[in-house]
Amino acid sequence: MKITAVTPIPVTVELGREPMSFSFVRIETDEGLVGYGEACDSYAATYAGVIGEIITQVLSPLLVGREFVVVEPVVEHLRLATRRRLGEKGVAAHARSAVEIALWDLVAQAAGRSVSEQLGQVRDRVNVYASSTFLDEGPAQFHADLLAPLLERGVRYAKVRVGPRWQQDLRTLTELRDLLPDDLELMIDGSDTFTLPTAMQVAERLGDLGIRWFEEPIPQANRAAIAALSARSSVPIAYGEHLYGREDMLDALANDGISVVQPDASTCGIAEARAVAGIATFYGARVVPHICAGPVALAANLAVAASVHNINLVEYPFFLEPAWEALGGGKQFGIEAIEDGSLAVPSGPGLGVRLPEDAATTYPYRLPGTRIVGTVGGVLDRFVGDR
Ligand SMILES: [Mg+2]
Structure with a gap:
């Protein structure tokens, strides 16, 4: 199976409490299979666009054109190729995780099994x-x-x-x-x-x-x-x-x-x-x-x-x-x-989940800006110590 396209798909969904962003990736192969991955930024990828940029600028060039049958060597290659340029943790790890999940989705689909199987x-x-x-x-x-x-x-x-x-x-x-x-x-x-x-x-x-x-x-x-x-x-x-x-x-x-x-x-x-x-x-x-x-x-x-x-x-x-x-x-x-x-x-x-084709247009990504995430008291930052 050869990877032909890697596309980040950041979206923002209005929820009752507040808008929340989600950070997906879509990976296509020459066999016609499409796999989906997702990164979490703990509070649901608040800066999904940043993770998307990492996928586009850093990970996609390392993936497109690559043949693979199992996931681990591909992910290890991504880690080794980027660790000194991008770092291994934080949003770098989130972006790499999204790609890894999509690759597991593809490998399992190709085998006709669920990812858990x-x-x-x-x-x-x-x-x-x-x-x-x-x-x-x-x-x-x-x-x-x-x-x-x-x-x-x-x-x-x-x-x-x-x-x-x-x-x-x-x-x-x-x-x-x-x-x-x-x-x-x-x-x-x-x-x-x-x-x-x-x-x-x-x-x-x-x-x-x-x-x-x-x-x-x-x-x-x-x-x-x-x-x-x-x-x-x-x-x-x-x-x-x-x-x-x-x-x-x-x-x-x-x-x-x-x-x-x-x-x-x-x-x-x-x-x-x-x-x-x-x-x-x-x-x-x-x-x-x-x-x-x-x-x-x-x-x-x-x-x-x-x-x-x-x-x-x-x-x-x-x-x-x-x-x-x-x-x-x-x-x-x-x-x-x-x-x-x-x-x-x-x-x-x-994985048993496919992102709708129109997700990016139905739920366009919006920067969170200065939106406050926290308790109803409006905590600007979780690292507030004590009162
Ligand atoms: Mg927690």
Whole structure:
């Protein structure tokens, strides 16, 4: 199979909360097959056009005209050819991941299988956790109502977010815990917000409430603080959505003491996400893929979860359902598709998701500009420390 065209497709979709951008790539071959990939920039490729430029200027010239039968050597070539010119992490890794996902889509299509079958499928359904919103967006009942449709579909895991107004958030969380079923596992995302002293206080309260993990409590560059918190917190500490593969993850497990890892195939690639899961077993860490992007990234992460023994739970940001449906996922990833708390892994061929041909014109990409992403209080930047 020879690659004939590599086309980035950034789009912006109006969602109820705010417009969100998504970063796709379309790869065509001389056999007429078309594969789709997607990059996540954690908050859904906020600068999808930047990732698109990397694909156009850097990766496409290395790909067009190349013959391939398996994915890994192509991706390794991209990494080695660009590491000193572009770097290996950040948006470079996001762009490379989008290409890798599209290549897996093509290889699996050529074999007449799903991507999960191509990787070695061990399960055909994957449990999801309801990834919900910031606690300061409403009282406890507001959050319980948001989660109710998912609980009705058998979901038994949920996550809410604590922000700079953490004292009030913890009061809301205490009330919310009482409103939810006892057997529901509840997790907290700190969105890279706190200093060590505040994170310690929050973690202590989370321990009292039986919270199952405290995600990104401290900006991930503050390594010593994370290690100190991990050593003292009774609540497991989770990181990974901003880590770019096995080297980063090994460091976080070995030196920072984290015990939940959250790789994302649309951030570090499918092969790296699977490698991370393998490393995590040596540390007894839980592996729960991060998902916060469009339907192609969701399908790629489901393929990872379906093909790795020690992954039986993935993130499910249910507020993205309209975007998944509009961008080629159809109804297969919607809340109504959840049964007994799990989603079916797409049966293929390939990823089982195809971006609509008219996506770029129906959902034209718009620069996010100075749009504020954060809590209702209007946090300009997640790295706000404490108030
Ligand atoms: Mg997160």
